[in-house]
Structures are given as structure tokens and as C-alpha cells.
Amino acid sequence: MCVLPAVLLFFVFMILPTFNIFRMSLYKWGGFSSNRTFVGFENFTKLFRDMKFLQSVENTLLLIVVVSVITMSLAIIFAAILSREKIKGQNFFRVVFYIPNILSIVIISAIFSAIYDANNGMLNSILALFKGADAEPVYWLGDQSIVIYSLAGAMIWQAIGYYMVMYMASMASIPESLYESANLEGASRIHQFFHITLPLIWTNLRTTLTFFIISTINMSFMFVKAMTSGGPDGSTEVFLSYMYKQAYTNSSYGYGMAIGVVVFAFSFALSAIINAITKRDVLEY
Amino acid sequence: MKEKRKPRFTGEQLYHIFIYVVLAILAISILIPVAWVFMASIKQNVEFYGSPWALPMGVYWQNFVDAWTTARMGEFMLNSVLTTAIALALLLVVALPAAYVLSRFRFRGVKLLNTLFMGGLFINVNYIVVPIFLMFVDADKALRGIGIDGLFLNNIVMLAVVYAATALPFTIYLLSGYFATLPKAYEEAAYIDGASYTRTMVKVIFPMAKPSIVTVILFNFLSFWNEYIIAMTLLTDPKGPKTLPVGLMNLMKAQNAAAQYGQMYAGLVLVMLPTLILYICVQKKLTQGMTLGGLKG
Numbered sequence: 001m002c003v004l005p006a007v008l009l010f011f012v013f014m015i016l017p018t019f020n021i022f023r024m025s026l027y028k029w030g031g032f033s034s035n036r037t038f039v040g041f042e043n044f045t046k047l048f049r050d051m052k053f054l055q056s057v058e059n060t061l062l063l064i065v066v067v068s069v070i071t072m073s074l075a076i077i078f079a080a081i082l083s084r085e086k087i088k089g090q091n092f093f094r095v096v097f098y099i100p101n102i103l104s105i106v107i108i109s110a111i112f113s114a115i116y117d118a119n120n121g122m123l124n125s126i127l128a129l130f131k132g133a134d135a136e137p138v139y140w141l142g143d144q145s146i147v148i149y150s151l152a153g154a155m156i157w158q159a160i161g162y163y164m165v166m167y168m169a170s171m172a173s174i175p176e177s178l179y180e181s182a183n184l185e186g187a188s189r190i191h192q193f194f195h196i197t198l199p200l201i202w203t204n205l206r207t208t209l210t211f212f213i214i215s216t217i218n219m220s221f222m223f224v225k226a227m228t229s230g231g232p233d234g235s236t237e238v239f240l241s242y243m244y245k246q247a248y249t250n251s252s253y254g255y256g257m258a259i260g261v262v263v264f265a266f267s268f269a270l271s272a273i274i275n276a277i278t279k280r281d282v283l284e285y
Numbered sequence: 286m287k288e289k290r291k292p293r294f295t296g297e298q299l300y301h302i303f304i305y306v307v308l309a310i311l312a313i314s315i316l317i318p319v320a321w322v323f324m325a326s327i328k329q330n331v332e333f334y335g336s337p338w339a340l341p342m343g344v345y346w347q348n349f350v351d352a353w354t355t356a357r358m359g360e361f362m363l364n365s366v367l368t369t370a371i372a373l374a375l376l377l378v379v380a381l382p383a384a385y386v387l388s389r390f391r392f393r394g395v396k397l398l399n400t401l402f403m404g405g406l407f408i409n410v411n412y413i414v415v416p417i418f419l420m421f422v423d424a425d426k427a428l429r430g431i432g433i434d435g436l437f438l439n440n441i442v443m444l445a446v447v448y449a450a451t452a453l454p455f456t457i458y459l460l461s462g463y464f465a466t467l468p469k470a471y472e473e474a475a476y477i478d479g480a481s482y483t484r485t486m487v488k489v490i491f492p493m494a495k496p497s498i499v500t501v502i503l504f505n506f507l508s509f510w511n512e513y514i515i516a517m518t519l520l521t522d523p524k525g526p527k528t529l530p531v532g533l534m535n536l537m538k539a540q541n542a543a544a545q546y547g548q549m550y551a552g553l554v555l556v557m558l559p560t561l562i563l564y565i566c567v568q569k570k571l572t573q574g575m576t577l578g579g580l581k582g
Contacts, residue, residue, distance in 0.1 A: 006383030006453055007398065010405060013450035017416035018408050024416070078311065081304055095568050096312045099319065102564045103557060104511030106530040110537055110553055111318045114325070114337070122321070122337050157315070189300075218411050222514060226534055240411050247415040248518060260412050 025258040036254070043258035053259065055234055056242040059148055063220050063238065064270075066152045068212040071159045072205075078160070079167035080193055084179075094168070097161035105158070105219070109226035112154040116140035141228060144235040151227065151236055155219055163208060170204040171197060199280075206278050210271045217267055239263045322557065326550040333546040348547035349554075356545070358552050361532035364441050368516075368528055369509045371445035372452070376505060377498070379449065380456040385486055388461035389472075399461075405454030414518050417447060421519065439525040444516060448509050456501050463497035464490065503567060507560060529556050 025043055029036040047053055078097065082090055100108060115122045118137045127138065140150040174197065182192050198205075221240035224230055230237040230245065237245075240263065247256025321337075326348055328341045353359040387399055421437035428436055437443050467490065475485040491498070513530035520527055527535070533552045536545065 003383045003386050003398065005379045006457065009379060009446070009450040010402065010453050013417060013447055014405050014408055014413065014454070015401070017413035017420065020416040020419075021412060078308070081308065085301075085304060087304065087308070093308050093312055096315055098568070099315055099561075099564070102507055102511075102560050103319075104513065104530050104560075106511075106513055106534050106537075107322075107553055107557055110533070110549065111322060113537070114321070115318060117337075120333060120337050122318075125337055160311070161315075214407075214409070218409055221411055225514065225517075226537070244411075244415070248418070253415065253419065256415060260415075264412065 021257045021260045021264075024254055025261045027254040029252075029254040039254070043255050044262070046255070047258055047262060052234055052237065053242060056237040056239055059236060060217060060220060060238045062148060063152055063155070064213055064216045066149070067155045067159070067216050068209070070152075071156050071163060072208070072212065074156070075160050075163035076167055076198075076205075079164045079171055080197055082164070083168050083171045084189075084193075084197075094165065097164055099161065100158045101162045103158075105222040106226050108154060108158055109223055112150070112157075113141070113227060116150050118142060142232060144232055147228060147232065147236050151220065151223055154223055154227070155216070158219070159215070166208065167201060167204065170201045174200050202278075202280055206275065209274050209278065213267055213270050213274065217263065239266075319557075319561075322550055322553050325546070326554045328547060328550075330545070330547050345547065348551040351545075352548045352551035352555065356532065356536055356548050356552060357527075358529065358532060358555055361527050361529045362555060364526050365510060365529040368441045368445045368448065369506060371442060372448035372509050373502060373505060375445060376449040376452055376456060377502070380453055380460060380501075381491060381494075381498070382486065383453075384457045384460035385464055385490055387457065388464040402454050402457050406458060408454070410451045411514060413451075414515055417515075418518050439520055439522045441520075441526050441528070444519050444528075447515055447519065448512065451515070452505050452508065456505065459501055460494065460497055463494055467493055499570065503563070503570065506563070510560060511556075 026038060026040060027036040028039045028042070081087070082093060087093070118124060118139045118141075121137075121140070123140060124137045138146065141147050178196050178200075179192060182196060187195070217239055220238040221244070224236050224238055224241040225244070228236045230241050239259070243256050243259040243263065245256075246259060247253050250256075324341055325333075327344045327346070328348075329343075329345045332339065332342060387395060387402070418438075421443070424437045471489050471493070472485050475489050480488070511530060513528070513534060516528045516531045517534070520531060529552075533549070533556055536549050536552055539545070
């Protein structure tokens, strides 16, 4: 009896819509009119000839690689520093690094729009100190070849603290005695990091890799929605923003849902592949 | 980096200085932008055409007044508070008993339900927001036939229901993980004393689960308060209710045309302040809770 309301809500608002995505992806369905024609896999075949979709694939892949690699390495390094070294204000740094994680993506987007602003932005005014005041401003959000990296910058800024705290927690469970004996044998810090810390948090690293894939796909959508709307000229269009554009703005629901299905399958497949490649024997301590 | 040339520093000290510099750079790169927003929120509009680093000429509270009334932020704030409160209340009422039953009692289908809720962790709202929207459109259309108008779309109560529903898998996962660690002896004692199942659950188990309930409230407060994709999709009427982040985003989009920078940053402060205050009060709990749950976003 007690489970009933929860199950009901869960079914109506999660299972049913998920099911609908798959069902609708097989229909040609435009607008608010109720004429839906069953077209089978036509939406999917159309998708792979859609240049705009292919661009969004490229953008998303680029973001996944750039954001995951940079965030992960920085987060590991900072976690290692904060948990291994005796640092004054350790707690202060931890608290500060986590702040971006509690802010709404809308706020972060607004902040970064101010940072990246071409004329009165913080970044350009810092650059102007080095290049001279009348140098040509960098169009962080206007230049098609730069904007995707600007987006990645905001995403990395947002994510570092979260993963750092997570890595710190798993580093805290490594017994101190391992480091003590390594010290006695004269192993350097860097040596200790690569031969003790990294192997022992490997399981945790693997899990976060899956997180990275899923959250980059989602976060990139939220940032794009609030910051660039996919522009300029589709150069920041990502998976879900393109899906949203097709389904919600453009009202081609069937086509949009087909994108959703492809993205879902893609993120699953990529996670499985990454999981398989990074498989190592679990080390016990 | 100058220190490198001075011989009186040993390698060890250099290393420490280097670490502090790196940590400080990251801390500054996080604190400065946040502080900058607070500073910008009290600047007058003309000041935004000067250097971004200039300190505000004076405290220009008018921005907040403008944001509160002209940009309807006051109304949006109330909407946000209501939506978050309703969603949290509903979530707790629904999820607590469900999590308890799912983690404690063995009956037919319990395994299936647990698996389904676990699977729900992988369903992201960004995927299902459009089907939910369409469902609401259809429901509204059907209801209009019998004279009820606008029950689903543009209704913050329904928005709260959707929030609560989408937060269920994570919440149940976290709570039932905690319930499973509580010893059964307490309940057995309660049954022997003649307490009913419901009474035991409410009077014995829930008070013991307080730490995890607090964690659940914290995380969901942050995600409901900051959420805007669902809100943006389900609150379609430009004159209708909006939540704070959605209103803010509209202001951002309009910003270029109307150049209402001051208002916008005042709005940002309004969204940010509650979460920052909450964070400062409970930061320890939050970072601990994160590793407890292990799954988010």
C-alpha cells in the first residue's frame, strides 16, 4: 500500500515518457495536430544524412573528450594534493572548490557570458593587459572555432569541485601505512602518486568515467540552452539541444525522439566500451 | 615563479609554495566571478560600459527594486519557493514509506520494483521532458472538453509533481540504502509493544533515518531550486507563472536588446543567495552526503 503512490508517480512521469520516446521515434508526427503516420525507421535513416545532426555528434564527442580529460586530471591532482599534503586552510579550499556545483547552470552561464563578453568581458580585459589595450578582442562566444572551447571551459569550471570531493573520499580510504612504507623506501611523491594512489582508486575512476559521459551529454545541453542556443550557426549544437530544437521548437516530435533514442543508445554503448577498455584487476589493500 | 632563482629555498619549500600558488589560482578563479556578480548587481547601467574590474561607484539598490517589480522577479521568487516546497513535501511523503517498504518487506514483485527504481536512475529528465510536455498538452486538451482549463501546463503545482516524480529514483535509492543498515530489533520491539506497521514506521524508523532525510532534502532542494529545463518546457505562457531561473534566462536573452544589466545581475543574486547561504551552513553535510549517495547529475 505504502509503495503505491511512489510507483504511480514513477510510472506516469518516468516509465511512460521513456516508453513514449521509443514509440514516437517510429512515427512521423508534426505539430499539435493528431495525424501521426507510422514510418518505421525512416526517422533514423534520415538522421544519418542530416548534416546538422552530424555536426552535433562531432561537437558532443569533442566536449566529452576535452571536458572529461581536463576535469578528471585536474580533479585527481587537486584531490591528491588536498588529501596527501598538510596544507593550511585545507577545508577552506575544499569548500570553495565545491561552490560551482551548487549554483544553477543559468547562473554559471550568466557568469561566463560576462567573462567571455567581447567588449567588456573579464577575460578580454585581462588579455588586453598583455596585448595592449587596442588589440582586436577575442570573440569567445562569437567565433565559430573558439566557442566550443569556451563552452568546455565553463563546464570544466563547474565540474572540478564535484569530482575532486569524490576522489578525495576514495583517497581517504587508502591506508596511511602504504605511504609510510613507500616513504621509508625512498619513493618520491610522484612515484607514490602513480604507484599507490592511482591504482587504488582505479575502480572509482572507472565509475566516474561513466558519469563523465552521461553528465557531459546532459550538462552540455543545459549550458548550450542558457548560453549560446546552439549558435553561432550550429557550432555549439549538441545532442540534446538538437533534439530539443527539433522536438519542442520545430515541433517535429517523431524526428526529435529518434534523436533521443540514438543518443540514449550512444551513451550506453560508449559507457560499455570505456568500461571494457579500462578493466583492470581490482587491487586489495 | 621568481623564487626559483633564490637559493635559500629548498626543493621541499619550493614544492609547497608551488602547491599553494596552484590552489590559490583555482580558488580565485572560482571566487572572483561569484563576487563579481554581487558587485555588478549594485552597479548602475552606465558603469557596465566601462572596465569590468571597476568597483561600483555607489550602492545602487534600484537594481533590486527593478528586478523585483519590473522584471517580475518577486513573483518568480514566490513561484520558486512554492514549487520547491511543494515538490519537497510531496517527495518526502511519497518516497519515505516507499523506500522503507521496499528495503524491509519481502512480497511478490518487490525485486522487480527495486530493479525498476534502480533503472530509473539512468533515465535523465532531459530526455523525457518533451514526452511529458506532450502528455500534458493532450491531458489539457481532454480536460478543456469538460470545462477545466489549464490544469497541467503553466501550473506550478504540476511542475512540482513532475519534480518530485523525477527525483524519486535517486531519493528512494539513497533512503533505502540507509534503511537497510538500521537493525531490525527496534521494529520487533515496537511490534511486541503492540504498535502497528504504520505507527512503527512513523514513530520509530523515520526519526532514526533523520541524517539521510536531511541529505535527501539538501540535494533535492538544490536541484529543484536550480532546475530550469523542465520549468522552461512546462511553463509555456509568457505571461503565466515562471520560476526564478526561467525568468532569469528570459532576462538574459532580452539583455542584449534592452541592456538591463543591473537588473539581470540583481536577479542572479536573488537566485544564488539562498543556495550560497544554505551551502555555507551545511557544507560539511553536503560533501559527505555526496559520497554517501555517490550518484548525482
